[in-house]
Amino acid sequence: MSRSARLVPLTAALLALALPLTACDGGVHGAPGGSGLRDPYFPKAGNGGYDVTHYGLTLSFDPARHHLTGKAVITARATKDLSAFDLDLKGLRVEAVTVEGRDARWSRAGQELTVRPHDDLDEGETFDTTVRYSGTPETITDADSAKEGWLRTADGALALGEPTGSMTWFPGNHHPSDKASYAITVTVPKGLRAVSNGELTRESTTGGRTTFAWHAAEPMASYVATVAIGRYDITRTTTEDGLPVYVAVDPTQAKASRDVLAKIPEVMEWAEYNFGPYPFSSTGAVVDRPEDAGYALETQTRPVYPGAPDTETLVHELAHQWYGDSVTPKSWRDMWLNEAFATYAEWLWQEDHGGDSVQQTFTAFYDGTSGDLDDPDAIWAFPPAKPASAAHVSEPPVYQRGAMVLHKIRQKAGDETFYDILQGWAATHRHGTADTADFTAYVEKQVPDEDFDAIWADWLYGDGKPAHP
CATH class of the missing domain: 2.60.40.1730 (tricorn interacting facor f3 domain)
Structure with a gap:
């Protein structure tokens, strides 16, 4: 900066x-x-x-x-x-x-x-x-x-x-x-x-x-x-539960955005099922022109999108309302706690809606065959919990490798306990702040009979590509 x-x-x-x-x-x-x-x-x-x-x-x-x-x-x-x-x-x-x-x-x-x-x-x-x-x-x-x-x-x-x-x-x-x-x-x-x-x-x-x-x-x-x-063109609606949905769209983006923004109530229902009760009193979106901003951002209750988002981006920014906005990092070193959870939410959405399973997505990133990265080695440039510098807090290791850490936890804990961790983490630190040490301690407390040291050492803090997926 x-x-x-x-x-x-x-x-x-x-x-x-x-x-x-x-x-x-x-x-x-x-x-x-x-x-x-x-x-x-x-x-x-x-x-x-x-x-x-x-x-x-x-x-x-x-x-x-x-x-x-x-x-x-x-x-x-x-x-x-x-x-x-x-x-x-x-x-x-x-x-x-x-x-x-x-x-x-x-x-x-x-x-x-x-x-x-x-x-x-x-x-x-x-x-x-x-x-x-x-x-x-x-x-x-x-x-x-x-x-x-x-x-x-x-x-x-x-x-x-x-x-x-x-x-x-x-x-x-x-x-x-x-x-x-x-x-x-x-x-x-x-x-x-x-x-x-x-x-x-x-x-x-x-x-x-x-x-x-x-x-x-x-x-x-x-x-x-x-x-x-x-x-902006303004739309005010509510979800089936009565949650206000306030959407503002630049007129040039209205047609392209209509179908995906109509999915907000569906995504919110899916997210609450997986992550627990929604932590805020409204939701929605702001869609500006692509040239106005070069990225989407999880601005609280009203994520901003540069042009019409695709469904995965919509899921990503809405998942941030739990992970990043409600549970907020104590420092910018803990950025992976935002982006890993939101990225994993994309993988879960695909798994639940006829796409690749999370395991298939994980394997593709590990093997370097995923089409989502221009450079297959980029995710191994540094560990998620230790970005190389301020210029790297929004790079692939924080997102995709961070999501891979979550999947390693899921593999060891099992699906039922893993979803308990997703919801419990969001509930325990609702409207608060947390860091990486808080998270690893929370996981270990929820699964006391398993040893997570190798996951933390190899996937969260370790340099380079772990030897085994």
């Missing part, structure tokens, strides 16, 4: 000089929260000293100027005594910061917005920080050449956040280990739609501009938060 330094704006420097230099009249008893959580691949992502519980984002977007105006109200709990804390924000111009309604000093350095509240914050204290900001949001080019952040589209914009792109459109604690609820309100020119996560609670038009208010009550990592702005 590229990083570009940003000079402190003149207004920020003047404000820092104008406001008091001490945090409170009674002296400093806290300490700075710290920038970055030392993630193995994105060490500056996230921040220490606090836990966010809710984001209230009020956004206004002008597509003609590609200009965003925002107000973020961030509710958090201090996890230590704090004299200052950091928020991640890349680009954009900060206009004002308050903490608990009082002006706060602040400064900028790269992606770090450092906030010094008027009064120190006590450990355990819940506090609100309000940041007003504006400007042209940035698009980030990842180390693997993928685009994320705030993407320009033919008729609006699309915000995609994996792994660090959400910091281009709102300030926050942008690491998957800190999840929160969200209220996202977006105002756009009349005729455009603004689609986000969760449920649409309000839509109103005044003075040629329309406001859309969305609410996501269940905890969400910032990288799966999204805003999609454009001239």
